[in-house]
Amino acid sequence: MRAPAAVGMRLEEVDTPALIVDLDAFERNFCRMMAAVAGRGVRVRAHAKTHKCPEIARLQVAAGAVGVCCQKVSEAEAMVEGGIGDVLVSNEVVGAAKLARLAALARRARIGVCVDDARNVRELDAACGAAGVKLDAYVEVDVGARRCGVPAGEPAAALAREVARSANLRFAGLQAYHGAAQHVRAMAERRAQIARAVEAAQASRRAIEAEGIACPVVTGAGSGSFMFEIESGVYNEIQPGSYVFMDADYARNEWDDPLPRFEHALFVLATVMSRPVPERAVVDAGLKALSVDSGLPLVWERPGFVYARASDEHGVIDIASGTAPPELGDKLLLVPGHCDPTVNLYDWYVCVRAGRVEALWPIAARGAIY
Amino acid sequence: MRAPAAVGMRLEEVDTPALIVDLDAFERNFCRMMAAVAGRGVRVRAHAKTHKCPEIARLQVAAGAVGVCCQKVSEAEAMVEGGIGDVLVSNEVVGAAKLARLAALARRARIGVCVDDARNVRELDAACGAAGVKLDAYVEVDVGARRCGVPAGEPAAALAREVARSANLRFAGLQAYHGAAQHVRAMAERRAQIARAVEAAQASRRAIEAEGIACPVVTGAGSGSFMFEIESGVYNEIQPGSYVFMDADYARNEWDDPLPRFEHALFVLATVMSRPVPERAVVDAGLKALSVDSGLPLVWERPGFVYARASDEHGVIDIASGTAPPELGDKLLLVPGHCDPTVNLYDWYVCVRAGRVEALWPIAARGAIY
Numbered sequence: 001m002r003a004p005a006a007v008g009m010r011l012e013e014v015d016t017p018a019l020i021v022d023l024d025a026f027e028r029n030f031c032r033m034m035a036a037v038a039g040r041g042v043r044v045r046a047h048a049k050t051h052k053c054p055e056i057a058r059l060q061v062a063a064g065a066v067g068v069c070c071q072k073v074s075e076a077e078a079m080v081e082g083g084i085g086d087v088l089v090s091n092e093v094v095g096a097a098k099l100a101r102l103a104a105l106a107r108r109a110r111i112g113v114c115v116d117d118a119r120n121v122r123e124l125d126a127a128c129g130a131a132g133v134k135l136d137a138y139v140e141v142d143v144g145a146r147r148c149g150v151p152a153g154e155p156a157a158a159l160a161r162e163v164a165r166s167a168n169l170r171f172a173g174l175q176a177y178h179g180a181a182q183h184v185r186a187m188a189e190r191r192a193q194i195a196r197a198v199e200a201a202q203a204s205r206r207a208i209e210a211e212g213i214a215c216p217v218v219t220g221a222g223s224g225s226f227m228f229e230i231e232s233g234v235y236n237e238i239q240p241g242s243y244v245f246m247d248a249d250y251a252r253n254e255w256d257d258p259l260p261r262f263e264h265a266l267f268v269l270a271t272v273m274s275r276p277v278p279e280r281a282v283v284d285a286g287l288k289a290l291s292v293d294s295g296l297p298l299v300w301e302r303p304g305f306v307y308a309r310a311s312d313e314h315g316v317i318d319i320a321s322g323t324a325p326p327e328l329g330d331k332l333l334l335v336p337g338h339c340d341p342t343v344n345l346y347d348w349y350v351c352v353r354a355g356r357v358e359a360l361w362p363i364a365a366r367g368a369i370y
Numbered sequence: 371m372r373a374p375a376a377v378g379m380r381l382e383e384v385d386t387p388a389l390i391v392d393l394d395a396f397e398r399n400f401c402r403m404m405a406a407v408a409g410r411g412v413r414v415r416a417h418a419k420t421h422k423c424p425e426i427a428r429l430q431v432a433a434g435a436v437g438v439c440c441q442k443v444s445e446a447e448a449m450v451e452g453g454i455g456d457v458l459v460s461n462e463v464v465g466a467a468k469l470a471r472l473a474a475l476a477r478r479a480r481i482g483v484c485v486d487d488a489r490n491v492r493e494l495d496a497a498c499g500a501a502g503v504k505l506d507a508y509v510e511v512d513v514g515a516r517r518c519g520v521p522a523g524e525p526a527a528a529l530a531r532e533v534a535r536s537a538n539l540r541f542a543g544l545q546a547y548h549g550a551a552q553h554v555r556a557m558a559e560r561r562a563q564i565a566r567a568v569e570a571a572q573a574s575r576r577a578i579e580a581e582g583i584a585c586p587v588v589t590g591a592g593s594g595s596f597m598f599e600i601e602s603g604v605y606n607e608i609q610p611g612s613y614v615f616m617d618a619d620y621a622r623n624e625w626d627d628p629l630p631r632f633e634h635a636l637f638v639l640a641t642v643m644s645r646p647v648p649e650r651a652v653v654d655a656g657l658k659a660l661s662v663d664s665g666l667p668l669v670w671e672r673p674g675f676v677y678a679r680a681s682d683e684h685g686v687i688d689i690a691s692g693t694a695p696p697e698l699g700d701k702l703l704l705v706p707g708h709c710d711p712t713v714n715l716y717d718w719y720v721c722v723r724a725g726r727v728e729a730l731w732p733i734a735a736r737g738a739i740y
Contacts, residue, residue: 001444001737015467015740049682071683072654091683094643094654094699097385116644117698147684148644148652179681273464274486274518282518284442284464287711288739293657293680310663311549312419312710313441313461313739314517328487329464340682341657344715347737366737367371367717369658369683370385 001347009357012331016271017289019346020333021361023353025265026244032260033243034063040230045069045088045219047241050340052365053349054082056244067110069239073101074368080109082364088112088219090175090239092120092140092148098370099124103131112136114175116150121162121169128168136172137163138219141204143197145180152200157207164213173217174208176201177239182224183294187254194228202234224250227258247339249294267300267333268342269350270315272326281317281326285334286310291341300333302326307334344369371717379727382701386641387659389716390703391731393723395635396614402630403613404433410600415439415458415589417611420710422735423719424452426614437480439609443471444738450479452734458482458589460545460609462490462510462518468740469494473501482506484545486520491532491539498538506542507533508589511574513567515550522570527577534583543587544578546571547609552594553664557624564598572604594620597628617709619664637670637703638712639720640685642696651687651696655704656680661711670703672696677704714739 004015011020037044046060048068057068057079067086070076076087086109093102093113105111106128115121115137128135139159142149150156156174163171181193197220205215219237221229223246229235242250245266255261270285287310290297297315299305304323309316317332319325326332336342347366351359374385381390407414416430418438427438427449437456440446446457456479463472463483475481476498485491485507498505509529512519520526526544533541551563567590575585589607591599593616599605612620615636625631640655657680660667667685669675674693679686687702689695696702706712717736721729 004740015465017739092643094641095386116646120698142646146650147681147686149646151646271464273462276486276512276519276521280516285739287661287663287708288714291657291661292663311517316517328490338657344658345737345739367715369387369655369715370374 003348003360005350005357005360007357007360011269011352011355011357014269014350014357016269016331017285018269018350019343019348020267020269021349021351022265022267023351023358025263029244029246029262029265030059030063032262033240036227036260037230037238042230042235043237045237045239047239048075048079048365050241050343051244052078052343052363052368053361054079054084054364055361057082057084072369073098074370075365076105076111077101078365078368080105084109086110088138090114090177092116094120096123096127099127100131103127103133103135106133106135107131110136112138112172114138114140115159115163116140116148118159118162121159121166125166125168134168134170137169138172138175138217139163140175141200143176143200143220144178144193147179153203153207156204157211160208160213161211171213173215173219174201174204175220176218176235177220177222178225179222182222183249183253185253187256190225191228194225198229198232198234205234223262224253231258242339245339248298248335248337264300264335266336266339268297268336270332270334272328272330272332275325275328278325279319279321281319283315283317283332284313286314287312289345290334290336291338291345293341294338297334297336300335302332305332373718373730375720375727375730377727377730381639381722381725381727384639384720384727386639386701387655388639388720389713389718390637390639391719391721392635392637393721393728395633399614399616399632399635400429400433402632403610406597406630407600407608412600412605413607415607415609417609418445418449418735420611420713421614422448422713422733422738423731424449424454424734425731427452427454442739443468444740445735446475446481447471448735448738450475454479456480458506458508460484460547462486464490466493466497469497470501473497473503473505476503476505477501480506482508482542484508484510485529485533486510486518488529488532491529491536495536495538504538504540507539508542508545508587509533510545511570513546513570513590514548514563517549523573523577526574527581530578530583531581541583543585543589544571544574545590546588546605547590547592548595549592552592553619553623555623557626560595561598564595568599568602568604575604593632594623601628612709615709618668618705618707634670634705636706636709638667638706640702640704642698642700642702645695645698648695649689649691651689653685653687653702654683656684657682659715660704660706661708661715663711664708667704667706670705672702675702
C-alpha cells in the first residue's frame with residue numbers, strides 16, 4: 001500500500017485517512033519514560049505490539065531499552081529482520097510450525113518466549129533441539145488478568161522445573177503481566193491490583209528458588225502501572241508499549257505521581273467529506289481507519305466537535321450549536337480510542353514536526369498476527 | 371504478508387489466525403441472491419467494500435452483476451486493476467488529489483461517484499475536464515441514515531441541476547442507501563424504515579423529473595433489506611455486499627420471506643494457545659484478528675464454548691461446566707461479529723472445500739481506505 005504523504009509536505013496536504021505521529025510529543029514521551037526509570041535498577045523491554053515498527057524499536061533500544069517484546073512469532077520475525085537483537089515473545093507459542101519458526105529465529109537473535117503448559121515446554125524444547133538453538137523460557141503466571149498463565153506459587157515452580165530440565169531451554173524467569181489492571185481508572189485501585197500481582201509474582205519466585213532454581217528476571221508491567229511494579233522491588237524488567245503514543249482510553253485513567261503523564265502523540269488525520277446539515281459533518285475515517293473497541297476517537301483541539309458514530313468508512317461528527325461548522329475538505333486530527341489495534345490498520349506512520357512531514361516509517365509488522 | 375496456507379492443505383494445517391471462506395456456503399449465497407432477484411428487472415451492483423477482492427468481484431460479474439460499488443478511490447483502483455470494468459464509488463470524494471485519481475480511473479473503466487455538495491460537483495467537473503473524461507454522477511439523498519446526502523425532494527433536484535449543467539458529468543441518478551436500516555432486527559420495522567426511504571427516493575426522483583432531467587438509476591439497498599427496495603418498484607439497482615459472507619450481527623436479524631436467508635461463509639480460524647483452567651481456554655485471535663464493533667465472534671459448532679472477552683492478541687473462551695475442554699493446539703472456527711472491518715485486517719482468503727484448501731485469494735484492497 002502506497003504511503004499517503006511525501007517527506008516535506010505540509011500536514012494539510014497529507015492524503016487521508018492517515019496515521020500521524022507528532023514527533024515532538026513522541027520524543028517527549030520517550031524522555032519521560034527513561035527519566036522515570038533512571039537509576040531504579042530495572043530494564044526496559046519496550047513492547048513492540050503497540051507500534052509494530054522496527055524504526056521505533058531501534059529508537060527505543062538506542063534510548064536504553066534492552067530489547068523489545070512481541071506477541072506473535074511473525075511480529076518477532078519483523079523485529080529481528082529490522083535489526084533488533086533481543087526479542088521476548090511475551091506470549092505462548094503453540095503448534096509445530098510456529099515453534100519451528102521461533103527456533104529458527106534464535107539463530108539470528110536472542111529470543112525468549114513464555115510457557116504455561118508442560119506439553120508445550122517439551123514441544124518447544126524439541127523444536128529448539130531440531131534447530132540446534134537454545135531459547136530463554138519464561139514461566140507465565142496469571143497475576144490477576146485471568147487470561148493465560150499458570151496459577152502462582154507451586155504450579156509456577158512445577159513448570160519452572162520442567163523448563164530447567166529441558167536440554168535446549170534456559171529458565172529465564174517469570175512473565176507476570178497484569179494487563180487488565182492497566183486501564184483501571186482510579187490510581188488507588190490500580191495500585192491495589194498491582195500489589196496483588198506483585199504478591200503472586202513474589203510467591204512464585206520464592207517457590208522456584210526453594211527448588212534451587214535461580215529466577216533471574218521478573219518481567220511485566222505496562223504503561224498504566226509500571227512505577228508500581230518498579231517500587232515493589234520484585235520486578236526487574238518492565239514492558240511498556242502504549243507510552244510512546246498514549247491513546248484516548250489510557251488518557252481516561254487517573255494519572256498522578258509516581259506515574260509520569262504521557263502526551264497524545266498518535267493521531268488519525270481525516271477529511272470532512274460531507275456536511276449535509278449545520279449540526280453534522282462526516283469524515284472519511286470509520287471502522288477501517290480506527291479501532292473503536294475502547295471507545296470512539298476524540299476530535300483534537302476542535303471544541304464543540306464530537307465524533308459521535310462510526311460506520312465502516314465514515315465518522316459522524318456532531319457539531320455543537322453555536323460552533324462554526326467545518327468547511328468541506330477541512331482536515332481534523334482524531335485521537336484513537338485504542339492505539340494498538342488502530343496502528344494495525346495502517347502501513348505507514350506519517351511523522352510530522354512543526355506542521356511538516358519529516359519521515360515516513362513503514363509499519364513492517366502490520367498484519368503480523370501469525 | 372505471506373499466506374497462512376498452501377493449496378491442498380487440510381484445514382487443520384492452516385496457520386492461525388486465518389480468514390477462511392467456506393466455498394460451498396459462499397457459492398450457495400451467490401445462488402440465493404441471483405435467484406431472489408431473477409426476473410425482477412433490477413441490476414445487482416455488488417458491494418466490494420465487504421470483500422475487497424477482485425477474484426470475488428469477477429465471480430459476481432460472471433454471475434450477472436453489472437459491476438461493483440466501492441467506498442474509496444483506492445478500493446476502486448484495486449478493482450479496476452483487477453479487471454472490473456464498471457465501478458461506482460458509492461460515496462463522496464473530496465479533495466483535489468483524490469478527484470484527480472478518480473478522474474484518471476475513468477480512462478480505464480466506467481466510473482460513477484456520489485455527490486451531495488454543489489462546490490464538490492464543480493471540483494469534480496473540473497477534475498474530469500483536466501483529465502479529458504466523463505463520469506457518472508449520482509446525487510446522494512439522505513433517506514434515513516443521517517450520514518451523508520442532501521435532503522430528499524427539492525434539494526436533490528437542485529443538485530441534479532448542478533450536475534446536469536456540468537460539462538464533464540453525466541447525471542446518472544440517485545444514491546439512496548439506508549445503511550442504518552440494514553441491522554434493524556424486526557422484519558416489520560425494517561420494512562417500515564425502508565418504506566420511508568422509498569418515499570424519500572421517490573419524491574427526489576419526481577422533483578428531478580419535474581425539471582425535465584431524466585433519472586435513469588435509483589440505486590441503494592443492502593443485504594438486510596434489498597427485497598423491500600425491489601418490491602417498491604422505485605429502485606432499479608441494488609448494492610448488497612454482506613450476503614456473500616453473512617456475519618454474526620446480520621444473523622441476529624429476523625429473516626423471512628421475501629428475504630432469502632444467507633449462510634455463514636466467512637470464519638476466522640484460531641488456535642487454542644492456553645487452557646489454564648478447565649473453564650477457560652485462550653485462542654490466538656483477538657482485536658487484531660476480529661473486529662468487535664458489532665459484537666464478539668461466535669464459536670462455530672462447539673456447544674458450550676463462548677468467546678467471552680477479546681484483548682489485542684487473545685480471545686478468552688468460556689467453557690460451560692460439563693463441556694469437555696479443548697486440547698492445546700485445537701483449532702476453532704469463529705464467526706466474526708462484523709465481516710467488513712474483519713476482512714480489512716487480512717491479506718488473504720483461505721478458501722476451503724470439504725476440509726481442504728482449494729484456493730488462496732489476495733485481499734488486494736486490504737487497507738485501501740484512501
